[in-house]
Amino acid sequence: MTDKKDLPGLVHLSHPAGVAPSSGYTHVVTGPGRVAAIAGQMPFDADGELVGAGDPAAQARQVFANMERCLAAAGATFDDVIKLTYFVTDIAFVPQILAARDEFIDTERPPASTVVQIVALYRPDLLLEVDALALLPVE
Numbered sequence: 001m002t003d004k005k006d007l008p009g010l011v012h013l014s015h016p017a018g019v020a021p022s023s024g025y026t027h028v029v030t031g032p033g034r035v036a037a038i039a040g041q042m043p044f045d046a047d048g049e050l051v052g053a054g055d056p057a058a059q060a061r062q063v064f065a066n067m068e069r070c071l072a073a074a075g076a077t078f079d080d081v082i083k084l085t086y087f088v089t090d091i092a093f094v095p096q097i098l099a100a101r102d103e104f105i106d107t108e109r110p111p112a113s114t115v116v117q118i119v120a121l122y123r124p125d126l127l128l129e130v131d132a133l134a135l136l137p138v139e
Contacts (some may be wrong), residue, residue, distance in 0.1 A: 001092035019073060024098060025113035031135055036074040037134040040087065041066040042121070056093035056127045060100035063130050068104060071134060078105045080134040086115040087129045 016027055019065045043059035044066070054057025071077055086097060094115055105111065111132075121129055 014062075016059060024107075025105070025110050027112065029112050031082075033135040033137050034139075036071070036076055036080070036134040036136055038067055038070045038074070038134065040085075040129040040131040041070065041127050042126055050123075050125055053125055054127075055077075055087075056090075056101055057096040059127050060093075060097040060130075061103070064100055064104045067130065069130055071132070074134065076134040076136050076138065079109075080113045080136055081105070081132050083112045083133040083134045084114075085131050086113065087118050087121065088115065089118060089127050091117045091118060093127060 020028055030076070040064045041061035045051050047064065051062035068078065071080065086094070088094060088097065121127075
C-alpha cells in the first residue's frame with residue numbers, strides 16, 4: 001500500500017509497496033525544489049550555554065528551537081523538512097526526543113528519519129545532536 005500525504009510541493013510516501021509500515025516517520029519524501037542542509041544542532045542557547053544538563057527532553061526542545069531558527073534563516077519551516085537524522089548517546093532517550101520533536105512538526109506528515117546511538121558527542125554533557133534536510137520551492 002502506498003500512502004501519499006501531500007504538502008505544498010512535497011509528497012510523503014509513508015508506506016511504499018513492499019516496505020513495512022512506519023510509525024512516527026515517513027519512508028520517502030520527495031518533491032521539486034532546492035535543498036537546504038541544516039548542520040547538526042546541539043542544545044546551546046544563543047549565548048553558547050548548554051540548556052538542559054542531564055535532561056534529554058529539555059535538550060531536545062532546545063535542539064529543535066535552534067533548528068527552527070536555522071530553517072527560518074534559509075526561508076524554510078519544519079513543513080519543508082524532508083529528513084531528520086538523530087545522534088543520541090542513549091537510545092532510551094528517543095521517546096522524550098520524539099515528544100519534543102512533535103511540538104515542532106506536523107505529526108500527520110513526519111519527515112523521513114534515522115536514529116543512531118553513538119558512544120559520545122564532542123562534550124560529555126551533550127545527549128543528542130540532530131541535523132536536517134529541507135526542500136524549499138524553486139525561486
